[in-house]
Amino acid sequence: MDCSTADCSTAEWLESEFRSVDFGDGRLSKRFFQVATKMAQSLKSCISSTFATWGEVKGAYRFFSNPKVTEESIQVPHIKNTLERVSQHKRIFLLQDTTFLDFKGRHKTEGLDCTHRSGSGKTSHGLLLHNSLALSETGVPLGLIDQRFIDRKSFHANSHKETLKLDHWKLPLEQKESRRWLDIIKKWHSFDLKDVEAIHIADREGDIYEVFRDAVDLNEPIVIRASVNRAINKIKRRSPSVEYLFDRLKALESSGTHTISIQVNAKKKFRDAKLDISYEKITIPAPSHKTKPKDGDNLPMVPLYAIIAREKHPPEGCKPICWYLLTNIPVSSFEEALEKVTWYSYRWNIELFHKVLKSGCKVEDSQLRTAERLKKIILLKSVIAWRVFWLSRMWHLEKENVCEKLLSPLEWKLLYRKVHKSKKAPKAPPNVESTILWIAKLGGYLGRANDSPPGIVSIWRGWERLMDMVEDYKDIYE
Secondary structure (H helix, E strand, C coil): CCCCCCCCHHHHHHHHHCCCCCCCCHHHHHHHHHHHHHHHHCCCCCHHHHCCCHHHHHHHHHHHHCCCCCHHHHHHHHHHHHHHHHCCCCEEEEEEEEEEEECCCCCCCECCEECCCCCCCCCCEEEEEEEEEEEECCCCEEEEEEEEECCHHHHCCCCCHHHHHHHHHHCCHHHCHHHHHHHHHHHHHHHCCCCCEEEEEECHHHCCHHHHHHHHHHCCCEEEECCCCCEECCCCCCCCCCEEHHHHHHCCCCCEEEEEEECCCCCCCCEEEEEEEEEEEEEECCCCCCCHHHHCCCCCCEEEEEEEEECCCCCCCCCCCEEEEEECCCCCCHHHHHHHHHHHHCCHHHHHHHHHHHHHCCHHHCCCCEHHHHHHHHHHHHHHHHHHHHHHHHHHHCCCCEHHHCCCHHHHHHHHHHHHCCCCCCCCCCEHHHHHHHHHHHCCCCCCCCCCCCCHHHHHHHHHHHHHHHHHHHHHHC
16 A cells, blocks of 8 residues: 555655655656655565565566666765755765675676675675765755766776776876765866865875865865875975874874764774874975876865874774874864864764665665666665655754654554553654654664663664554555
8 A cells, every 4th residue: 555645754855855766757757755664664675575566566567678768867866955954054974985785695686796805805796886875964964965876897808907996097087986075076066066065085095196176266165084105285286205194193293182972984883082283284286106107287185184183092902093194284282183084083974874775775785686776776865865864863953843744643553552561652743852762762773871872773774664564554444
């Protein structure tokens, strides 16, 4: 039975988020909302287990195989709404990261790419997805402003490893897959949202000369973790190297210390880290292999500010943190340096988003037989994953507000009755804090006095259980 907007918050949200969706066929739009609603309610399920009848299963397969259903048609409505949400803020953070979607063993799936990870020594088949997530200053995930699949094969026509190592550095950035980091900055700049300051944050993959150069030219603020102990402060680009970034920063005296709460990656809990912070203004030259015939005349010394944040005494069993950060935002005090370090610590949010997408929405379990169809379902599930991520943040940000924009009356009443083992529910809706706590308890969260707030895993598990309860109720009583 289809959910109506009156008693299904998921259907109501989808109708709002994708209100501008256009496949050039009204029947496809209707099918889209039916498919998307079911998938949002059954996060982990593949198509065959999401739908109750063979007819519905076939309808979903046909939808994703229809040539009128394009990646762009799925993306555009969400990006449009994301920009509307972004426009309500004076400052946001744009977090970039690439995730590897592994479809190993799927030899009959057409169009999969090579997902060889640098340094891993392993090659598999799957897809590379580059996401750009907008985050508010208070930690609200506002949505995705860009998603793109990286066609690695088009950049590496010759897949022989030794040949790649020899030739890759000779290519201009426009011919490398790493151009995506700069492309996103330019795309954001083209939106021309002058009243919104976007801080572009990236990990070491974004440590690219052209990214720094063009960010300065476009006046787009960036905070990027350095990956290369590059030469700095040269008089001329071809002058001998005298100073190197990491060595110079390590030699600086500490400007101060500060303890921040960090999450190194999506698999680990938060922990406190006491960081010694130093900073200095520097210039970086164009790499020596850059030439005017290949890379053009725009090869200046780029003025930047370098920051080192290092943990001298990590907890037992923990690897010490040492971040080398590069930014084009002026840093003239310890407080300004600490601000940039804090901003960089927000980068783990996009890893959490990827965890929801891969572990919560199980995109790698999809059984569609071509890469083209897989990409469509991944893009749809990405928006669903964003909403689950957003839901988890409401615990911290809207505790006292009523839960009406999270759950429908039927949903929160069933939730209340289940958690409290009661046959009746109150007339007034509960607040957001209570609602999310109850959802997390459905997902296994114990909620003891000394427990930390519920995590995203217990929330998505509880969400699925709640959606199953709603569906069972509707099947029995409607």
